[in-house]
Amino acid sequence: MNERIQGLRERSLQAATTLSGERASLVTRYYQSGIAQKESVSVQRALCFQYILENKSLFIDQDELIVGERGPGPKATPSYPEICLHSLQDMDILNSREKIPYAVDAETRGLFQDSVIPFWQGKSIRERIFAELPQAWIDVYEAGVFTEFQEQRSPGHTALDEKIYKKGMRDFQSEIQKSLQSLDFYTDPEALDKREQLRAMHIAAEAMISFARRHAQALRSMAADANDPERRRELLGMADICHRVPAHAPRTFWEALQAYWFVHLGVITELNPWDAFNPGRLDQHLYPFYARELEAGTLSREQARELLQAFWIKFNNHPAPPKVGITSQESNTYVDFALINLGGVSVDNKDAVNDLSFLILEVIEEMRLLQPSSMVQLSKKNPDRILKKALEIVKTGYGQPSIFNAEAIVQELTRQGKSIEDARQGGASGCVEAGAFGRECYILTGYFNLAKILEITLHNGIDPGTGKEIGIRTGDPLTFHAFDELFQAYATQLKHFVDIKILGNNIIERINAKYMPVPFLSLLIDDCIARGLDYNQGGARYNTSYIQGVGLGSTTDALTALKYHVFDRQTLTLQELLSVLDVDFIGHEEFRDVLLQATPKYGNDDEYADEVLQGLFEAFYRSVNGRPNAKGGAHRINLLPTTSHVYFGSVIGALPDGRKRGTPLSEGISPVQGADRQGPTAVAKSASKIDHLRTGGTLLNQKFLPQILGDAEGISKLVHFIRSYFRMDGHHIQFNVVDAVTLRRAQEFPDEHRDLIVRVAGYSDYFVDLGPELQEEIIQRTAHAGF
Amino acid sequence: MIRQDLRQTSGVIFRIQKYSIHDGPGIRTTVFFKGCPLECWWCHNPESISPGLERAKPDEARGSVEPANWFAREVSVDQVLMEVEQDRIFYEESGGGVTLSGGEPLMQPEFSLALATACAERDLHVTLDTSGHGSGNLLGQLLKQVDLVLFDLKFADTARHKQYTGRENDRILNNLHRVDAQDTPYRIRFPVIPGITDTPASLDGIGSRLAGLQRKPEIDLLPYHSSAEAKYKRLGLEYRLQGLQPPSLQHLEAISARFRQYGLRTTGGQP
DSSP states (O other), X not given: OOHHXXXXXXXXXXXXXXXXXXXXXXXXXXXXXXXXTTSOHHHHHHHHHHHHHHHSOOOOOTTOSSOOOXXXXXXXXXXXXXXXXXXXXXXXXXXXXXXXXXXXXXXXXXXXXXIIHHHHTTTXXXXXXXXXXXXXXXXXXXXTSBOOGGGTSBOOOXXXXXXXXXXXXXXXXXXXXXXXXXXXXXXXXXXXXXXXXXXXXXXXXXXXXXXXXXXXXXXXXXXXXXXXXXXXXXXXXXXXXXXXXXXXOOOSHHHHHHHHHHHHHHHHHHOOBTTOOOOOBHHHHHHHHHHHHHHHTSOOHHHHHHHHHHHHHHHHTOOOOOOOHHHHHHSOSSOOXXXXXXXXXXXXXXXXXXXXXXXXXXXXXXXXXXXXXXXXXXXXXXXXXHHHHHHHHIXXXXXXXXXXXXXXXXXXXXXXXXXHHHHHTOEEETTTEEEOTTTEEEEEEEEEXXXXXXXXXXXXXXXXXXXXXXXXXXXXXXXXXXXXXXXXHHHHHHHHHHHHHHHHHHHHHHHHHHHOOOHHHHHHSTTHHHHTOOGXXXXXXXXXXXXXXXXXXXXXXXXXXXXXXIIISOOSOHHHHHHHHHTTXXXXXXXXXXXXXXXXXXXXOOHHHHHHHHHHHHHHHHHHTTOBOTTSSEEEEEBOOTTHHHHHHHTOOOOTTSOOTTOOOOOTTOOSTTTOOSOHHHHHHHHTTSOGGXXXXXXXXXXEOGGGGSSHHHHHHHHHHHHHHHHTTOOEEEEEOOOXXXXXHHHHOGGGGXXXXXXXXXXXXXXXXXXXXXXXXXXXXXEEOOO | OOOHHHHTOEEEEEEEEXXXXXXXXXXXXXXXXXXXXXXXXXXXXGGGSSOSSOOSOHHHHHTSSOGGGGOOEEEEXXXXXXXXXXXXXXXXXXXXXXXXXXXXXXXXXXXXXXXXXXXXXXXXEEEEXXXXXXXXXXXXXXXXXXXXXXXXXXXXXXXXXXXXXXXXXXXXXXXXXXXXXXXXXXXXXXXXXXXXXXXXXXXXXXXXXXXXXXXXXXXXXXXXOGGGHHHHHHHTOOOTTTTOOOOOHHHHHHHHHHHHTTTOOEEEOOO
């Protein structure tokens, strides 16, 4: 890392995360002005986007190579009052909370009090959503059966393909013109809507061009003031780049990175979509520029490294917009889930690893930043070399990159009906979600608490937490004679809660379609332009709505314990068990010991427990898969938690697997923390007994002690281990390589361990920023020692 | 096919360890036989020395992280095979397989032979990890079934061998020559116990002994580490190497250099 990058990195790390009022103020002024009143909603949104980009302040660091900030400075995070209006109380919490704070100054607070809140009260999408959702939905949501992603962030959940490296905004505009010209008002009853949406996209493209050119201008004046002739030349060069891209397709490596960055800013300024935005297969997109320039001698590997490092810092400057309420519990982090994909296969199914894949891994290793996150798509065609390099980085305990199965992703996507070419150009984004990059809207709609539903089943439809009857009456479990009866009751409850979730999804997706189109994002995702249809209205080629199951391990173990002790061996009656659960095992420690120690558990390649797992998976899959969503696509499942397993655990009493009240559930498809005792191969075997290819992603977390990766041999055996898991169609695996002693020390002395990054669930985070329950849970995840 | 009755042959083991990555090539499952004729001061599995099924201090063991490891169990060849087969995909992917270790596999002749034969029939790569102290006849039969032998050699000198392991080494050395005379690949495992096995005289003794063999085996250096100390404490056993420090990397390199003078190659030795 050279001095310039060191300085930029240091400034990025040091910058305090703040809540900026600038965007909220501009949006409010725009809507108050009435400029757009006569326009369609789509055009209104495009003009709003334009207004922000024309009027927001610019920030360019003295040493920067890639320019552009969403806020007025690094880590100044905007608010999106049209989506989620932060109250003064929210702001006070954000300002003062211990973990993941956002500083709010008096001026911002005043601005909200005086103009933003009075104008937006009652109009935000969040308020619309809660006003439309029926009480049944609200009750279930409040009980912690599921969470709702779209209640304070816009749908997004997508990644970009190669198109912006081949086309500029001007090219998109000519495609829009073509689409406009082909509109047939005689035969197409939706022609007017399409025209409006296309007009909106055209305006958004124009806004982006002028935003970039504002930077060009600013860079020219910086150049005029620069004393150092070399920097002056550099600034003028950067001004030329910002003038050229993203209006036109990039020609150089530098232009390509800058073009992406402007596009990224556009998406996250237009609204606050989940997963921010994501360049996707970065090594693939950039390689043609890199190879060409290296050949021509206009770029060295070192220059490419510096530009990539500068690019990395831009991501780190952009924390996730602040979350409040339940959403902050399910996903409490500054991480905004941009996940750089490396490796995999090309569209013609060849090994896609190239020198840039390795250079980017070197950058990841050196930068050690929270954002962006990174992963390697490992194909059977990729050389072990790439995986070894990735594991060398994992070994340092940084939690990145995670490893994905490229073949599994392709099969998952084709099973969902994507063409094989589109699937091969896809990857995983967010935490582990498979998607057809550049062509798919694949939103996560909410986490789904599989364990809570068991608790409700055991109480015949009543939530013991609140005493409310939120489920249906599936029968008094004490009357069940066989495990199958109990499981049937569970499956019935599950279906009932999925129904309620989907009812909510349908409402929320329509609210976003009607009131909150995203013309800028629509430019970027096929086939919104061709179809004249917004991303939020189903304009994408593929539209998927996911429901993410959480607590697979905990629920499996709880069901297994019931089957084993109550029904098969009949060593306990259900009544006894339930009464012990009611008192949270207090005074029944030996009883709990039997549940913990002498019961088959998922994660040990134990057929007894794993059979229950498969039944559970199938029940969840059947309840969700294929049901239509509001965008012409379908609902699908995936299995990942972010941090929701902690929240979900907090709303559940003791469970039959020995889990105490309020403690975290298992995460992803990982076994219950500490329940896997046969080592990593048994975990991989158990985890591969569910059919990953029928999901849109699963998350398996493995914690290894550093010693196991100590030498080349340890790494090489781990390579084989991962290859074996993927041969069994495992979707993803990630590693935490930090010993418990280090983590304990970090709990005790957080200030000395501010830089300690650990793998949480599909992303890495600063250990000291995690809540105490999550810290504890990470320490508890079984560490597999080297044998 | 191995005779049905052989598959019912049973033996006493104290652990089946999956994802074994230091006991032969690839990812392996190691079957730890219970019972060992030697009592090495540095033994990492002191609970494995006595033969038979008795428990090792069950009260302390209950609280340990891996309670299952502390209990011996009697198992049939079929039962072991069932567990071993579970990880077949990992062996195939990594070139791994099954390792018979201990304790000392040679202490349970029928069981070790039946298990090795059954694994070989199923096309599993079999490694025998042995102290060499056992029947030469049995070893000869096992050599036909296994793909690799890891032959532990502590001392060339008989007196020192007796002092630190409780047994003389004539039988071991005879067996070493027996292994050397056959075709089955083998490696020497040499525990580097500072001040005990690594004195210049000891190293020279081993060096010249190995240099005199036809096949000049490679040596895996197994550096001492003190992780077993806590186990001794839990078992209520005396740990005679208390306070002993692991060898340094430089020291291990010096040992390698010394063996190289005898024309012997070494691997491993990461402290």
